[in-house]
Amino acid sequence: MTDRLYPVLLQLKNRTCVIIGGGGVAERKAMTLLQTGASVVVVSPELTERLQDLAQAGRIVWRKKAFTPEDVHGAFLIFAATNHPEVNLAVYEAKESGQLLNISDRPDLSTFTVPAQLHRGKLLLTVSTEGASPGLSRKLIEELAERYDEAYEIYLDFLAETRRLILEQVENPKRRRRLFRELLADEFLLDARRKDTDRLWERFMKLMREEGEEDT
Ligand SMILES: C[C@@]1(CC(=O)O)c2cc3[nH]c(cc4nc(cc5[nH]c(cc(n2)[C@H]1CCC(=O)O)[C@@](C)(CC(=O)O)[C@@H]5CCC(=O)O)C(CC(=O)O)=C4CCC(=O)O)c(CCC(=O)O)c3CC(=O)O
Ligand SMILES: NC(=O)C1=CN([C@@H]2O[C@H](COP(=O)(O)OP(=O)(O)OC[C@H]3O[C@@H](n4cnc5c(N)ncnc54)[C@H](O)[C@@H]3O)[C@@H](O)[C@H]2O)C=CC1
Numbered sequence: 001m002t003d004r005l006y007p008v009l010l011q012l013k014n015r016t017c018v019i020i021g022g023g024g025v026a027e028r029k030a031m032t033l034l035q036t037g038a039s040v041v042v043v044s045p046e047l048t049e050r051l052q053d054l055a056q057a058g059r060i061v062w063r064k065k066a067f068t069p070e071d072v073h074g075a076f077l078i079f080a081a082t083n084h085p086e087v088n089l090a091v092y093e094a095k096e097s098g099q100l101l102n103i104s105d106r107p108d109l110s111t112f113t114v115p116a117q118l119h120r121g122k123l124l125l126t127v128s129t130e131g132a133s134p135g136l137s138r139k140l141i142e143e144l145a146e147r148y149d150e151a152y153e154i155y156l157d158f159l160a161e162t163r164r165l166i167l168e169q170v171e172n173p174k175r176r177r178r179l180f181r182e183l184l185a186d187e188f189l190l191d192a193r194r195k196d197t198d199r200l201w202e203r204f205m206k207l208m209r210e211e212g213e214e215d216t
Contacts, residue, residue, distance in 0.1 A: 005112075009124070010077075012036040016039045018075040019044075021083070022042055026044065029114065041060065044063075067090060107130070115137060120150065125144050154195060154200075
């Protein structure tokens with residue numbers, strides 16, 4: 001296997017992301033980009049209603065025009081999402097070296113494709129089929145959404161916080177590892193599901209006490 005795609009998670013805060021096209025696909029990309037804190041620019045003579053609202057509210061910048069090569073200037077990520085394959089190819093030609101480009105109808109020419117995604121607080125699940133079936137990616141994410149419910153948001157916040165405390169307070173590496181592993185026991189998730197944060201923290205304190213005793 002030497003043609004695999006490599007998954008990465010990009011930090012986009014305040015980075016300029018330029019979307020060429022203002023239809024349904026552009027809208028979907030804009031919505032997920034906005035959640036990252038990216039600066040979103042949309043180049044298109046027309047926009048969907050939702051994109052128009054975002055432009056009006058100042059959440060995206062709208063360049064109301066047909067694409068010209070200088071539109072990609074300064075972009076960290078570029079999305080070519082017009083309904084004209086020749087325009088999407090012109091974006092490909094305009095791309096400067098080092099810029100990352102997604103072309104909605106040409107995964108073969110794209111530097112990256114976008115997976116289907118599910119966020120549960122700090123937990124992110126993604127599914128990709130290397131372009132074989134975006135519909136299947138979406139379907140699998142819907143299945144995962146049932147299994148990995150909203151409780152994971154509370155659970156991940158708890159794991160993040162306890163991890164911080166353990167790294168701060170527990171020096172013995174063996175003990176640390178044991179604690180991290182024990183925090184993955186089902187009962188913590190079940191408490192999170194009951195939204196019982198008091199109980200979660202009681203359990204954690206008990207665990208810390210017991211672990212401390214084992215070492216002495
Ligand atoms: C290669 C890729 C490039 C990219 O966009 O990055 C690409 C390409 C294409 N998509 C097409 C169609 C559809 N795309 C979706 C949905 C999504 N498409 C997404 C990603 C990707 N789509 C990348 C690969 C991802 C992977 O590997 O799995 C998702 C996951 C993420 C996102 O877009 O944000 C998002 C889930 C949204 C969600 O979770 O809600 C649906 C279903 C729906 O809308 O319900 C359909 C109709 C059903 C079908 O066709 O299967 C077509 C044919 C267009 C035509 O008919 O002409 C092409 C072009 C081609 O295949 O060449
Ligand atoms: N990646 C994906 O998930 C999917 C990809 N597709 C592909 O994505 C493309 C776009 O799909 P939709 O958003 O549904 O199309 P759409 O027809 O709803 O929107 C196209 C947009 O492109 C704009 N546009 C047209 N010419 C332009 C130009 N010269 N410069 C700038 N903007 C221009 C139009 O104003 C319109 O806003 C199609 O090629 C389709 O094959 C379709 C469905 C899903």
